[in-house]
Amino acid sequence: MSSHTRLALTAIAIILGVAFVSGTYVFTDTIKGQFDSLFTDIYQGVDVAIAAEGTGVGSADVPFDESVLDIVTAVDGVEIATGGVTGFATIITTDDAGDPKIVQNGGAPTLGFAWSDVSRLSPLSIKDGNGRGPTTSSEVAIDVGTAAAQGFKLGDVVKIQATGEAEDFTIVGLMSFGDQDSLLGATLSAFEMTEAQRIFGLEGQFNSIGVAAISGVSAADLARDINEALPAGIIAITGQSQQAADLSEVNDSLGIINIALLSFAAVAVFVGSFIIQNTFRIIVTQRTRELAMLRAIGATGRQVIVMVVVEALIVALFASALGVVVGIGLAGAIRSAMNAAGLAVPPGSLVVLSRTVFVGMATGVIVTMLAALLPAYRASKVSPVAAMRGETRVRKTTMRKRAITGVSISALGLVFLMTGLFGSVGNAIANVGGGALIMFIGVSVLAPLAARPIANVIGAPLPKIFGITGTLAKENTKRAPRRTASTASALMIGIALVTFVAIFAATIKASIAETVDEAFPSDFTIQSSQLGEDPNIPMTFSRDLVGQVDALDEVAVAGAFQFGEALINDEKGFITAVDPAKAESLLTIEPAPGALDSLTANTIIVSEKLLKARNWTVGESVTITTPLVEDVPFTVTGTFARTEFGDYLISTEVFTQQYEPTGDGFVAVKLAPGVSLEEGRVAILEVTDNYPTTELQDKSELVADAEKQIDGALALFQGLLGLAIFIAVIGIVNTLALSIIERTREIGLVRAVGMSRRKVRKMIRWESVIVSLFGATLGIGMGLFFGWAVARALEDEGLGKFAVPFGQLMAYVVIAFFAGLIAAVWPAFKAARLNVLEAIAYE
Amino acid sequence: MQPTTTQGPSAARIIDGVKIYGEGNTEVRALDGVSAEFEVGKFTAIMGPSGSGKSTLLHALAGLDTIDAGEVFIGDTELGSLKDKALTELRRESVGFVFQAYNLIPTLSARENILLPLSIAGREADKAWFDNVIEAVGLLDRLSHRPTELSGGQQQRVAAARALVSQPEIIFADEPSGNLDSTSGAELLSFMRKAVRDFGQTIVMVTHDPSAAAYADRVIFLDDGKVVASMDDPTTDGIFEAMKDLGN
Numbered sequence A: 001m002s003s004h005t006r007l008a009l010t011a012i013a014i015i016l017g018v019a020f021v022s023g024t025y026v027f028t029d030t031i032k033g034q035f036d037s038l039f040t041d042i043y044q045g046v047d048v049a050i051a052a053e054g055t056g057v058g059s060a061d062v063p064f065d066e067s068v069l070d071i072v073t074a075v076d077g078v079e080i081a082t083g084g085v086t087g088f089a090t091i092i093t094t095d096d097a098g099d100p101k102i103v104q105n106g107g108a109p110t111l112g113f114a115w116s117d118v119s120r121l122s123p124l125s126i127k128d129g130n131g132r133g134p135t136t137s138s139e140v141a142i143d144v145g146t147a148a149a150q151g152f153k154l155g156d157v158v159k160i161q162a163t164g165e166a167e168d169f170t171i172v173g174l175m176s177f178g179d180q181d182s183l184l185g186a187t188l189s190a191f192e193m194t195e196a197q198r199i200f201g202l203e204g205q206f207n208s209i210g211v212a213a214i215s216g217v218s219a220a221d222l223a224r225d226i227n228e229a230l231p232a233g234i235i236a237i238t239g240q241s242q243q244a245a246d247l248s249e250v251n252d253s254l255g256i257i258n259i260a261l262l263s264f265a266a267v268a269v270f271v272g273s274f275i276i277q278n279t280f281r282i283i284v285t286q287r288t289r290e291l292a293m294l295r296a297i298g299a300t301g302r303q304v305i306v307m308v309v310v311e312a313l314i315v316a317l318f319a320s321a322l323g324v325v326v327g328i329g330l331a332g333a334i335r336s337a338m339n340a341a342g343l344a345v346p347p348g349s350l351v352v353l354s355r356t357v358f359v360g361m362a363t364g365v366i367v368t369m370l371a372a373l374l375p376a377y378r379a380s381k382v383s384p385v386a387a388m389r390g391e392t393r394v395r396k397t398t399m400r401k402r403a404i405t406g407v408s409i410s411a412l413g414l415v416f417l418m419t420g421l422f423g424s425v426g427n428a429i430a431n432v433g434g435g436a437l438i439m440f441i442g443v444s445v446l447a448p449l450a451a452r453p454i455a456n457v458i459g460a461p462l463p464k465i466f467g468i469t470g471t472l473a474k475e476n477t478k479r480a481p482r483r484t485a486s487t488a489s490a491l492m493i494g495i496a497l498v499t500f501v502a503i504f505a506a507t508i509k510a511s512i513a514e515t516v517d518e519a520f521p522s523d524f525t526i527q528s529s530q531l532g533e534d535p536n537i538p539m540t541f542s543r544d545l546v547g548q549v550d551a552l553d554e555v556a557v558a559g560a561f562q563f564g565e566a567l568i569n570d571e572k573g574f575i576t577a578v579d580p581a582k583a584e585s586l587l588t589i590e591p592a593p594g595a596l597d598s599l600t601a602n603t604i605i606v607s608e609k610l611l612k613a614r615n616w617t618v619g620e621s622v623t624i625t626t627p628l629v630e631d632v633p634f635t636v637t638g639t640f641a642r643t644e645f646g647d648y649l650i651s652t653e654v655f656t657q658q659y660e661p662t663g664d665g666f667v668a669v670k671l672a673p674g675v676s677l678e679e680g681r682v683a684i685l686e687v688t689d690n691y692p693t694t695e696l697q698d699k700s701e702l703v704a705d706a707e708k709q710i711d712g713a714l715a716l717f718q719g720l721l722g723l724a725i726f727i728a729v730i731g732i733v734n735t736l737a738l739s740i741i742e743r744t745r746e747i748g749l750v751r752a753v754g755m756s757r758r759k760v761r762k763m764i765r766w767e768s769v770i771v772s773l774f775g776a777t778l779g780i781g782m783g784l785f786f787g788w789a790v791a792r793a794l795e796d797e798g799l800g801k802f803a804v805p806f807g808q809l810m811a812y813v814v815i816a817f818f819a820g821l822i823a824a825v826w827p828a829f830k831a832a833r834l835n836v837l838e839a840i841a842y843e
Numbered sequence B: 001m002q003p004t005t006t007q008g009p010s011a012a013r014i015i016d017g018v019k020i021y022g023e024g025n026t027e028v029r030a031l032d033g034v035s036a037e038f039e040v041g042k043f044t045a046i047m048g049p050s051g052s053g054k055s056t057l058l059h060a061l062a063g064l065d066t067i068d069a070g071e072v073f074i075g076d077t078e079l080g081s082l083k084d085k086a087l088t089e090l091r092r093e094s095v096g097f098v099f100q101a102y103n104l105i106p107t108l109s110a111r112e113n114i115l116l117p118l119s120i121a122g123r124e125a126d127k128a129w130f131d132n133v134i135e136a137v138g139l140l141d142r143l144s145h146r147p148t149e150l151s152g153g154q155q156q157r158v159a160a161a162r163a164l165v166s167q168p169e170i171i172f173a174d175e176p177s178g179n180l181d182s183t184s185g186a187e188l189l190s191f192m193r194k195a196v197r198d199f200g201q202t203i204v205m206v207t208h209d210p211s212a213a214a215y216a217d218r219v220i221f222l223d224d225g226k227v228v229a230s231m232d233d234p235t236t237d238g239i240f241e242a243m244k245d246l247g248n
């Protein structure tokens, strides 16, 4: 094994960290770029866009009367103006069993529009040979992408559901969106204008108006003129401003993805830095004699540092550059994966900004330099004589110093962590993350102290099972506790994080099961099976449904609930609307006596917790702003204890006035006495089958559904954290390989006195397993602690049941075990191949 | 001078051994048709100038290295036909080593180092024999020490004890006293002679030092990869004489 191999192994650690950082940037920049061109498509011909004045709440455009179009058209300078209508429209097919099935790509929305022939003002167009736009109420045009995926042809009849029941439409056109066959995987349907208004519940209304100016008229001037003509509450802005506003909204949500991915990148870099540091330390140690010789012939300590650091710098530059390249590839891979998952991310070149290259390079170089500095400093401190004599012993005082340093750092991390969790100073997430990071460093400083005792325990059975091979494996891990510990620390971080995530998920699941059980005295819930744009607000379905279910003999009571976003005293909040008469038999809200009955016009009841937090009292007057009304005074007339359904309750009747909902969002059903769950289900399905976008669930299904979502998120997190474990495994390979170089003579000797190649391999393998199990032990310990602390901190947020998934934790131990075995494959092979003679040759 | 043939059965034998390093201009014939036999229960020393092929010969005899032509036997086993696995087994069962460098495993105690070949083979040590060996090398109070806690002479005696304790058919030692002061060296050499005289051990030792070679029953002289002389029951002076003759 040459120095090339050592450097290559170091480089891999750097490359992986840098690749993750730069890949994240490339990916989000690319998506951003695609949205940019998307909005350019949408607003290409729109000089002025008109919409009802937003209140800053709710994501849907507030509709306004269609007569506004005439006002706009009459303004001087307007070449042409068209009204726009949008809503959710879902295509429904049948599955193999003949049951209705909704057409949806992953989480992409199902969008419906009014068709406009003014191609200048619409991103939707129909290419020659793809039919025409819809002109009658029974016609529809859908996007080319969806048609191709579903095998729809012109002339086919499809069922489409908007706010009412599903209806039949004939496909007369296949639309393109800008140049693309589809819009990021969304399904698009366009209807004739009046029909669109009808199915979206917007008779006589538009959501927006697009205006094209006569050539020579500036968009800004025109917007000003139109604004003068418009009635209050409706405003015109230039297409460009609208585009910028839309784009900044996308950037906001991409920002979250960016932060999430960069956090994983930080973990990767952090784990990688352990390996880099470890590698440099071993390399420097191996060269101690050489460096000492240099010192002996007159090199200064500073010259030694410079030598090591320059070497690190060269490696860092090469590896970081390679890391950026790998990162670009990684971004491409993520995009392909998303495409495979049904999200049509349009092809196009990946966006590589100079910022990406700079940050990637800087990360790699800085981390490597920091990691190399400590070993270099140590090397410069070695007295020439001591180094020439051979190994320097670990002195007791450094052990004491290490213990003190390690405990101090860990304590500091703990303070940050606890402040983040239970205190209210600074940014909670930053405190928790930073605290965890510092604790990792603290524990890894302490780890060498634990390496010998823990390796003793973990390795205890080995001598008995494998005899001398086992003894040697065990002793090898104990001989350099610092190396064993820092190798294990890399794995510790990965395992600690997956353990934490697993505990967190298990705790949420256990708590959800409990919550659902307590929160619903009802037997069934009916919700939309579709995903809307805002995950906080459920998609709605026809208001007829609840009455039909309530009328069933098997049903005692069925009630609908609505949800809406609002500003309450100018603070954002979610309002839940209940039928005061039915609420208590369907939901557990534990109202104060008389609170529900007090829900009439312009009264609101709030959770006790919120009342306390806001320092309100019953009788308080608050103002509420919804998409439709502004600053309406409400009186707080009561409180309730449980917050599963939000902090604000108003009556359905009042809600209807504030929001004009086009459908219901949620229905709870309680069966009549003596009706079994199965009988009830059969009866209700008779009704809900007519509404394919709805989903009927009993409590256990509701829990299972939630658990499935958590499992999905868990899998995603663990997949990403798997990268950290992968890097850690490379670290083990690295350390083992380097320690084999160091032990060449020893391995030669055991071979000379008769140890077979197989046993040499076995020795290295078990050595590796001990190291990884040591890492797993530390990691699971820390993960348990983090999980417990976070669960305690969120106890009041509904995470009452702290749960430890023992099976899963066992699985991590097994994974660590195999990671150790796998990491040892190559080093063990190398060790077994060592030429006995070369190994024992006396230099 | 021609090598004299020995009377007793041979523990190890090399016939017309050739070992070539490098190619063309850089070709070195480390062994150039060497033949030698090592009698059971005898202490043989190998001497010769630096680069004459002593270590190469020892490695070939011990099954640590292969030769390019000729035959090598340990007992009745011809080594050329053996694969790595069988060679390893042979070394484990029949051969012991003492090298010039200390060659102990630093993580193991003196006792564990001594028992290493037996542990690898999964065999138990003969208790009486073990005590015997330990007493002979004078390590009784040092058994639980790690190599770094032993002096150079003690370390070398641990290596010798390791070679003896498994009672191999033959022990090879490459300049075992080379790194020791004269007292420690003398201790080690008398111990080796004792092992041969009292326990019937066969030992082959490479050395540069005529006074070390004088401990042996027989000396063979190597030059340019060939045996050029041999001497039975050598004395230090006799060896000096022979070396002077060869030098001419």
Ligand SMILES: Nc1ncnc2c1ncn2[C@@H]1O[C@H](COP(=O)(O)OP(=O)(O)OP(=O)(O)O)[C@@H](O)[C@H]1O
Pocket: B021, B022, B028, B029, B030, B048, B049, B050, B051, B052, B053, B054, B055, B056, B057
């Ligand atoms: N691995 C090798 N590659 C090339 N040449 C080698 C190798 N090993 C030994 N030689 C050469 O073979 C010859 C014999 O070497 P050997 O080590 O057997 O000598 P030696 O008699 O043991 O010498 P010394 O007394 O110095 O230990 C020398 O010329 C040496 O240079």
Ligand SMILES: [Mg+2]
Pocket: B054, B055, B056
């Ligand atoms: Mg030699």
